[in-house]
Each structure stands twice: as C-alpha cells, then as structure tokens.
Amino acid sequence: MENSNRVAGNEGLVEADEVCLNEGKGKRLWKKMKYQLVEYHSLPGYLRDNEYIVGHYRSEWPLKQIFLSIFTIHNETLNVWTHLIGFFLFLALTIYTAMMVPSVVDFHSLQRFPDMLKRADLHKIHSELLTCLPSIPNMPHLQRLRDEIRTSLHSMDLLPSLSGWHIMELLNNCLPERFSHGNHSDVCVLRSMKEDVANLIAPLVFRPITRWPFFAFLGGAMFCLLASSTCHLLSCHSERLSYILLRLDYAGIAALISTSFYPPVYYSFMCNPFYCNLYLGFITILGIATVIASLLPFFQKPEFRSLRASLFFGMGFSGVAPIVHKLILFRDQPEALHTTGYELLMGAFYGLGALVYATRIPERWMPGKFDIAGHSHQLFHVLVVAGAFTHYRAGLIYLKWRDLKGC
Structure with missing residues (x-):
C-alpha cells in the first residue's frame, strides 16, 4: 500500500511537471505569436489606412519591442x-x-598670417595681391588693408565678421595664374594663406546678411x-x-x-x-x-x-x-x-x-x-x-x- 501511494504520488508530480512545462511552452509560444506581424484584416480600426498593403503589420506592440x-x-x-x-x-x-x-570670419586664425608671409617672398606676394585687388569694389577702403599687411594685424580683432565669397573667387581666378611660374615656396604659402587673405579683405568690402x-x-x-x-x-x-x-x-x-x-x-x-x-x-x-x-x-x-x-x-x-x-x-x-x-x-x-x-x-x-x-x-x-x-x-x-x- 505504501509503495502504491508513493508511485501514485510520483505520477502526480510528473503530471504536474508536465502541466507546468506545457504552460511554460504555451506562454513562450503565445509571446512569440503575440509579437508576430499580422495582416490588414487583423488590425484594429485606427491602424487601417491602406488596404492595398496586405501584410507585415505590427499591431499594439509594447514600446520595447517597437x-x-x-x-x-x-x-x-x-x-x-x-x-x-x-x-x-x-x-x-x-x-x-x-x-x-562663408558667413563669420574668425580673425584669431589670422594670427598665423605674418608667419606665413615670413616663409615667402613678401614683396612679390604683396605686389601680386595689390595687382589683383583693384577689381574689387570700394577700392579706396583697401588703403587701410595695404597698411595692415605692411605692418601688423594687432587690430584685426576689432574688425567686423563678414563674408568672403567674392574675395575667394577673385583670388582663385587671379593668383594661381600669376604665380604659375613662381618658385615652389611661394606657391605653397599662397595656397595656405588664400582663404585667410580673403577673410582679411572681406570686412573692408561687404556687409553681412x-x-x-x-x-x-x-x-x-x-x-x-x-x-x-x-x-x-x-x-x-x-x-x-x-x-x-x-x-x-x-x-x-x-x-x-x-x-x-x-x-x-x-x-x-x-x-x-x-x-x-x-x-x-x-x-x-x-x-x-x-x-x-x-x-x-x-x-x-x-x-x-x-x-x-x-x-x-x-x-x-x-x-x-x-x-x-x-x-x-x-x-x-x-x-x-x-x-x-x-x-x-x-x-x-x-x-x-x-x-x-x-x-x-x-x-x-x-x-x-x-x-x-x-x-x-x-x-x-x-x-x-x-x-x-x-x-x-x-x-x-x-x-x-x-x-x-x-x-
């Protein structure tokens, strides 16, 4: 009798384990099915927008899964x-x-401008710049620029921040051609300083928008x-x-x-x-x-x-x-x-x-x-x-x- 009770108890435990296992599988299966894509006819009304898109919808998923x-x-x-x-x-x-x-000119970056000039033929670059500059409007204002290039740039931080569209375009068109037969050092320095020169000249010519x-x-x-x-x-x-x-x-x-x-x-x-x-x-x-x-x-x-x-x-x-x-x-x-x-x-x-x-x-x-x-x-x-x-x-x-x- 005692052995039969023990066997019956073990069978009950096995059945209970099977029930729990099936319930666990059912929950996992339900979770898997719940977040699967559905077709248009299974959607709630507020998600039905285009009946020509038949399937692959997400419907009322939790935010994590979304x-x-x-x-x-x-x-x-x-x-x-x-x-x-x-x-x-x-x-x-x-x-x-x-x-x-081009909108705002950072004139602090122009502090390296004198150092670049030292590495080049200053007289040659200066004369070529002044040859190009007369085609810029408001030429009388450039007299101050000539003095700035010849002396120092200590007052540059007082100048307004303005655009350099036109100056860059002018220098790109003029200076490379004029220096095509110059020495290698001048050309290299010219390339590195062209944008700074444009920014230097721009405040004297334009007003920003x-x-x-x-x-x-x-x-x-x-x-x-x-x-x-x-x-x-x-x-x-x-x-x-x-x-x-x-x-x-x-x-x-x-x-x-x-x-x-x-x-x-x-x-x-x-x-x-x-x-x-x-x-x-x-x-x-x-x-x-x-x-x-x-x-x-x-x-x-x-x-x-x-x-x-x-x-x-x-x-x-x-x-x-x-x-x-x-x-x-x-x-x-x-x-x-x-x-x-x-x-x-x-x-x-x-x-x-x-x-x-x-x-x-x-x-x-x-x-x-x-x-x-x-x-x-x-x-x-x-x-x-x-x-x-x-x-x-x-x-x-x-x-x-x-x-x-x-x-």
Whole structure:
C-alpha cells in the first residue's frame, strides 16, 4: 500500500511537471505569436489606412519591442528610415552651413598670417595681391588693408565678421595664374594663406546678411523629418499614442512648408521691408493656424476635414505670389532665374510625392506585392527629402547672391 501511494504520488508530480512545462511552452509560444506581424484584416480600426498593403503589420506592440523593430523588416521599416536618414542629412547640412559656408570670419586664425608671409617672398606676394585687388569694389577702403599687411594685424580683432565669397573667387581666378611660374615656396604659402587673405579683405568690402531665415528652414525640415519617422515607428503601440503622433506629424509638415518660404521671401525682398514683412507675416500666420488645426482635438472632427485640407493647400499655393513678384523685380538677375528653377523643381518633387501618396500607386495595381518596399508612402518620403534638399541648394544661391550684391 505504501509503495502504491508513493508511485501514485510520483505520477502526480510528473503530471504536474508536465502541466507546468506545457504552460511554460504555451506562454513562450503565445509571446512569440503575440509579437508576430499580422495582416490588414487583423488590425484594429485606427491602424487601417491602406488596404492595398496586405501584410507585415505590427499591431499594439509594447514600446520595447517597437523600438527594437526599427532594425527588423516590416511594412514601416523603410518609412522610418527614409525620413530618419533625411533628418541626419539635414543635421549634417546645418552643421556644414554653420561652419563652412562663408558667413563669420574668425580673425584669431589670422594670427598665423605674418608667419606665413615670413616663409615667402613678401614683396612679390604683396605686389601680386595689390595687382589683383583693384577689381574689387570700394577700392579706396583697401588703403587701410595695404597698411595692415605692411605692418601688423594687432587690430584685426576689432574688425567686423563678414563674408568672403567674392574675395575667394577673385583670388582663385587671379593668383594661381600669376604665380604659375613662381618658385615652389611661394606657391605653397599662397595656397595656405588664400582663404585667410580673403577673410582679411572681406570686412573692408561687404556687409553681412543675416542667416536666420536659412536656419529656420533647416530647423523646420529637421522637425518634419524626425516627427514623421517617430510617427511611423511608434504609432502602432496604441490608439492614444497613434493619435498624438499623427497630430505631431501634421504639425511637422506645416512647419516644413511655412519655413520653406523664409529664405526666398526674406532674401528676395530684404531691400523692400514692406513686401518682406507682408509675405513673411502672411505665411507665418497661416503656418501657425495650420499647426493649431493639426494639434487641437476640436479641429479633428470630420466636419473640419475640408478646413484642414484648405490650410495645407493655402500654404503651398501662397508661394506663387512672392516668386512671381521676385521674377518681376529681378528679371535681369541670373540668380533670380536660377533660384526659381530650383523652387520649381522643389514644387515638382512635392507635387509628385503628394500625387503618389493620394493615388496609392503602385500598390493599388498589385496589392501585397509592395508591402515591404516600393509602396506609395515610401516613395512620398523620398520625394519629400529630395524636394527639401533642392530648396537647400536654392538657399545657398540666395546667400551668395545677397552676400555679394547686398541691396
């Protein structure tokens, strides 16, 4: 009897262990199944947006798994990375513009200028510089420069910080040719000092223009790209978070559109304060109204859908007036035509992106074939980055144009 009880007890323990083992396997299996990708028909209503993308959805995952999913394959992977890479691209462009584009001259770096002159034929370089310089405007002001080169640079830190676009261009065109037959030492020193000479001369010739409109555009672009990338990564967590991130995404689009007008409007009409303030004020007010309409829950009701669409359309269309006005005022300036060409190309990128996004091409032609790569939203993202970069190129032309010619 005792042995039979012991056997029965052991069998009960074995059964209990098997039950626990099965429960553990079931929990692991459920956890594995829970975070698998699902198809469109399994999604909750707030995640159903494009019925032509059939599968590979994440649905109501925990935040930890969502953050890790940035390195896995699903139908939002390229949506996240296209704009995340775009964000880092514009962050790099912002740093490059602040550090490399001629704007602020560090005259402390010119303390090495006399040492470079000592290693060269001072009389020869000085005479060649003065031969090149007469083609620079405001030549009478360069008499002070001649005295500075002949004596010392102790007073250079008192000079204003200005641009050197034109001086570098002039020295690049003039000095290399004139020194093509000189001795090797002079040529080497000339190459190392050319930028410093340009920065030295620039304060005597030009006045700087402000950079804030250009950096406002770069900030708006980075905000838009980062907000979009974050929305595509995290919106599958819950309905509440999806709602918040979508509003932020709309606000980012409004910020990009409105700040895109700052460089062309400001630099085109900086010499006409009335029109400059008029255009900037209008687009700023319209941009703020669009952001408010995007963020406030009151404006998310279906009856305000047409109002929200009209605000976005109005922001984009409002750029026609200042561009046409610029062409009328500066029709004889090549920079006006050049920048307008870039702006038309930017509009073509944005317009094509909006068309692809609205028509859901190409996935509507072959549902399920473009779930991972190639669907309309990914193409839209690429075109947005291309349009913003095109506008950046136009902004560089505006900066150089106004730095050289002023009003």
